[in-house]
Amino acid sequence: MKKDELQSSGPSQGVSRRTFVKGTLALTALSAAAAAGCAPGSVASAGNTSRFGKPSWVKRVDKYPVEIDDSALTRYDSGNGGFSTAARAWGPDLTAELSRIQQSVTLEGVRNNLPGNDLKARALQHGAACLMYGQPGRLLYSWSAVRPPTDYGVGPWQGSPEEAAQLVKAAALFYGAGSVGIARLDRRWIYSRDGGKDLVFEDVPEPVIEDTRKVIPEKVQYQISLAIPQSFELIALAPTAMSSAATGFGYSLMAFVAGLLAEFIRQLGYVAIPCGNDTGLSVPMAIDAGLGEVGRTGRLITPEWGPNVRLAKVLTDLPMAVDKPIVFGVMDFCRKCKKCAEHCPGDALSLETEPSWEITGVWNQPGKKVWQEDAAKCLKAWRELGTGCSVCVRVCPYTKRAETMLHDVVKGTISTMPTLSSFIAKADDWFGYGVRKDPDAWWRRLGRSFGRDGF
Amino acid sequence: MLWFVLGILVTLGGLALFGWLRRNDLRPKWYAWVLFAIGLLNALFIIEASVGSLREDEAGVIAKLVLVGVIVLGLTWGAAWRLTTGRAPSRSAGA
Incomplete structure (x- = not known):
């Protein structure tokens, strides 16, 4: 098994002569096709995209592209997330030991000026993440208008669902989203409880956060999913405090983009609830909205940036034309690739060829046939590294900047x-x-x- | 800019090639032209990918891209060369 070592030069694997010759011939055919102008679309060459704004090798499908067992699928309690429950799996002794290790590794990095974990790296990390500390429902993630909508005497904006979708997408991209998709709100992806409060739908005019409940209006029927690309240059440094800066900056941008988009929708006269990781499961919601497919890591793989994105969403009652889920061969590729699992420092990712219904712990939502991540093992590796990890994102073959048509061809x-x-x-x-x-x-x-090296 | 420069180079190279073929009274078969075109497209693709890889800070990739590109170029252009120059003497002998 290949393990990702801190000071390693990364993956290396021999390729047989036969494979090399096969590849040379394949590359010849691909290069001929690409140079002849048959290359699939790319982010860089937006002109060669399909009608729905994705590269031409992306297909739209009518059905959610993951097997679901409705009898087992229940709304997820965010209190079961790995950050809340990993310590339970570790037990008190290991938890204490991991805290000690984390502190020791962190201090060692700063005091010994270890590249990527020194003081300037930690400063970059904490500066990048400082906007993420806005709690759900507060600051940029406020559930009510930051500036009360001006009454122009014309009522809410009126237009067709197609026009509404166009407005929202234009605004989302302007505010900094890398890509945006729209779907009907599937309540199966909305948490049953979040931040220790019940999440309920009621016939109320405005969303409200009470002491024990978060109330979403019944009329909120749509969700806008936002993909926020992270810096490729920083993710290439994983696992260090500097790759954590890419992640943290992604979180800050999530709050920024979702918050501003929600305020835009409120100013149009509609309800909008901006969400980061709170309120609902971002990955299945983004799949519904046609932003990508789920991969072996359990993260979203987008056609444009692979798994190197963060996800945010806005819930709203503004009627909009919806997008369809997309497929572009991710599940098939992940069956054969396994690079993320082979390099995972915590052995947290499944090495099984086929996805499974079997969950590894309470952190997984049951009822989905996917590769189930072991969050306790993942977060244990974080503690041992003294920082966030992101090795799985770094090594994923889909994690590529769009500076050459080679990646689109592949x-x-x-x-x-x-x-x-x-x-x-x-x-x-x-x-x-x-x-x-x-x-x-x-x-x-x-x-x-803005670290936008993937555009 | 990259494609502009490559376009000029390909044009100049093409003119030189046609001139050389005419001076040596060589008339390549159509399949030699196909091989030549595949080699040329491969070379352009490798150049584009190498420049892109440099921008991506993937300098380590370039050497291997060039290695693969040179092999493909050698095979295609070598075959085209042999197909063309290999039959030239017999043509002049028959004339």
């Missing part, structure tokens, strides 16, 4: 010719993708504004 090939998936996963290693970069070099190379 993703298009995965989508249309799944028999080449095993070869592509091996070639990704052979080419040297997913290798951890030098943290100190990041400071010398002035990156792009």
Whole structure:
């Protein structure tokens, strides 16, 4: 098993001569097709996209693209999340030991100026994340208008659902979303309890947070899912405090984008509830809204940025035209690839070829046939690393910046010719993708504004 | 800009190639042209991917991209060369 080591140069795997020749021939065919203008669409070349704004190798489907057992699926209590329950799985002794290790590793990094975990790295991390500390329902995540909507005497904005969807998407992209999708609100993905309060739907005009309950109006029938790309350059440094800066900045941008979009909708005269990780399960909601597919890590894999995104959502009663779920070969590819699980420092990801109904703990929502992550093992690795991890994001073959059509050709090939998936996963290693970069070099190379190096 | 520069280079290279073929009285078969075109497209693709990889801070990828590209280029252009120059002497002998 390949383990990701802190000082390793990352993945490396031999490729046989036969595989190499096979790949050379495949690359020849692909390069010929690409250079002849048959290359699949890309983020960089937006002109070559399908009618619904995704690359041409992405297909829309009518049905949720994961097997669901409705008899087992129940609304999730966010109190069962890994951050709340991992310590229970560890037991008090291990929990205390892990806290001691985390503190020791953190201090060692700062005091010994370890690249990626020194003082400037920690400062970058905490600066990036400072907007994420707005609690659900407060500040940017406020459930009520920040500025009371002006009464112009014309009532709420009126238009067709298609026009409403266009307005919302234009505003979301303007505020900083990488991609945006809209779906009918599926209440199965809304938490049963959140932040120690019951989440209920009632016939009320406005959403309200009470002492023991959070009340969502019955008329809230739509959800807008937002994908916020993270810095590729920083994620390439995982697992360090600097890759945690990418994650933390993603969280800050989630609050920023969702909060501003919710306020936009309120100013149109409708109800809007901005959410980060709170209120509902972001991944299935984003799948409903056509932003991507679920992968082996349990995270969303987007066609544009792979798993290197954070997700936010806005719930609203503004009637909008909805998007459909999309597929582009992720589940098939993940069956064969397994790079994330092989490199996971905590052995938290499933190495099984097929997804499973069997949950690994209370942190998983039952009733979904997916690769089930072991959150206790994942968070144990975080403690031991003294920082967030993100190794699974770094090594995923879908985590690619859009600076060359090569990645679009490869993703298009995965989508249309799944028999080449095993070869592509091996070639990704052979080419040297997913290798951890030098943290100190990041400071010398002035990156792009807002860390938007994936655009 | 990259494609502009490559376009100029390909045009100049193409003119030089046609001139050389005419001077040497060589008339490649259609399949030699196909092989040549595949090699050329492969070369352009590898150049684009290498420049993109540099932007992506994936300099380590470039060497392997170039290795694969050179192999494909050698195979296609080598075959086209042999197909073309290999039959030239017999044509002039028959003339």
